[in-house]
Amino acid sequence: MARPFWSGQIQISLVKFGVRLFPAVEAKSEIHFHQISKKSGERVRHQKVSGSASGEEETVEKDDVVKGYEYRKGEYIQIDPKEIAKLRIPSRRTLELQQFVDMKELSPEYFEKPYFVTPDGDSQSEAFAVVRKALLDTHKVGLGKIAMSGREHVMAISAPEDESLPGLMAYALRYEEELRKPKGYFADIKTPTVDQESLDLAKELIKRKSGKFAPEKFKDEYETALREMIEAKMKNEPLPKEEKPGPRGKVVNLMDALRASIGSGEKKPAAHATSHKRTKGSVTEMPRRTSRGEKGNHEKRRKSA
Numbered sequence: 001m002a003r004p005f006w007s008g009q010i011q012i013s014l015v016k017f018g019v020r021l022f023p024a025v026e027a028k029s030e031i032h033f034h035q036i037s038k039k040s041g042e043r044v045r046h047q048k049v050s051g052s053a054s055g056e057e058e059t060v061e062k063d064d065v066v067k068g069y070e071y072r073k074g075e076y077i078q079i080d081p082k083e084i085a086k087l088r089i090p091s092r093r094t095l096e097l098q099q100f101v102d103m104k105e106l107s108p109e110y111f112e113k114p115y116f117v118t119p120d121g122d123s124q125s126e127a128f129a130v131v132r133k134a135l136l137d138t139h140k141v142g143l144g145k146i147a148m149s150g151r152e153h154v155m156a157i158s159a160p161e162d163e164s165l166p167g168l169m170a171y172a173l174r175y176e177e178e179l180r181k182p183k184g185y186f187a188d189i190k191t192p193t194v195d196q197e198s199l200d201l202a203k204e205l206i207k208r209k210s211g212k213f214a215p216e217k218f219k220d221e222y223e224t225a226l227r228e229m230i231e232a233k234m235k236n237e238p239l240p241k242e243e244k245p246g247p248r249g250k251v252v253n254l255m256d257a258l259r260a261s262i263g264s265g266e267k268k269p270a271a272h273a274t275s276h277k278r279t280k281g282s283v284t285e286m287p288r289r290t291s292r293g294e295k296g297n298h299e300k301r302r303k304s305a
Contacts, residue, residue, distance in 0.1 A: 006148045007120060010131070010157065011096040017127035018120030019095075021170055025114060031226055089147050095155060097142035106141065106156060110173045117157065117168035132168055135159040143173075201258035208262070 004020035035044040048065060049057040067084070068076035090096070119128040135142065136159040145152050154173040228240050 005115065006146060008093045008095060008146065010117075010144075011094050012131065012142070015127060015131070016094075017124040017131070019124070019128070019168075020118050020120050021115045022118070023113070024116050024169070029220070029223055031223060031230070084150075087147075089152070091145045091152055092147045095144045095146045095157070097144045097157060099143045100138070100140040101143065102139060103141050103158060106173070109179055111156075112172040112174050115170040115172070117170050128168075129166070132159045132166070135168075136161075136163070195255075198254055198258060201255070201262055205258065205261050 002022060005023050006021040008019065009016045010019050036042060037044055048060045048062070050060050051057060067079045067081065069079060070076050119125045135157070140158075142157040143154065144157070145154055147153075154175065156171040156173055158169050158171070160167070160169055225240070232239050
């Protein structure tokens with residue numbers, strides 16, 4: 001098992017128990033690039049340098065590098081990483097759950113990174129199991145803060161719905177001030193009146209394409225294409241080319257596009273189709289709208305008859 005990313009205690013009021021956090025995600029890309037010189041083909045190496053009074057740059061060894069806070073232009077307060085490690089902050093070792101909320105109250109944009117949470121040894125298992133079961137039965141998520149990776153993070157602690165998984169999940173959350181306000185981006189979006197007929201067709205299309213989430217079906221096609229290009233270069237073969245898009249078809253309106261999408265679907269129409277729809281074969285059709293001109297002609301023919 002990998003080394004824990006963070007070790008400490010979860011605290012709820014006077015209840016405490018030791019836990020370990022492990023990252024729940026990992027980078028799966030197997031393709032890594034280095035920076036090389038286009039002329040020589042050799043690796044480009046980076047050195048840490050500093051300016052001197054004479055204007056010449058001097059190489060700085062790794063052990064001589066510390067952090068600096070610029071309090072005035074060109075003037076710094078030196079801070080050693082060891083001093084930061086000794087900061088007196090309770091959340092460095094204790095994750096105190098200060099509030100409990102429903103998971104649905106946490107909008108997706110707040111979630112940043114998931115972690116697995118395990119008890120820190122058998123002696124911590126009893127309290128761990130009690131809190132896990134309580135979270136599961138109440139459908140609540142505990143919120144608290146821990147300090148790691150150079151900052152303090154808001155964490156959400158929850159129990160997996162799958163009871164065969166005896167651990168807990170922790171999710172690092174973004175702070176409110178880190179999220180951009182959506183109004184500035186959505187302000188210029190026009191909001192036309194939604195046509196009911198188009199809406200019914202769109203709902204039917206979504207219904208036909210709905211299914212259980214299967215994450216294994218989603219693959220990184222970009223990396224596959226990148227690997228094909230690299231292999232072609234190694235073998236001095238022609239590089240794979242992107243297929244040219246076909247000729248543009250005529251522009252169709254939204255209603256026609258929705259009808260065509262419904263008609264080309266693999267699944268059969270829902271049996272509980274609304275009463276204003278009629279079916280013809282395997283394609284669900286909507287009643288054709290009558291234009292004003294057609295309606296007038298129809299009235300004239302009816303009167304003359």
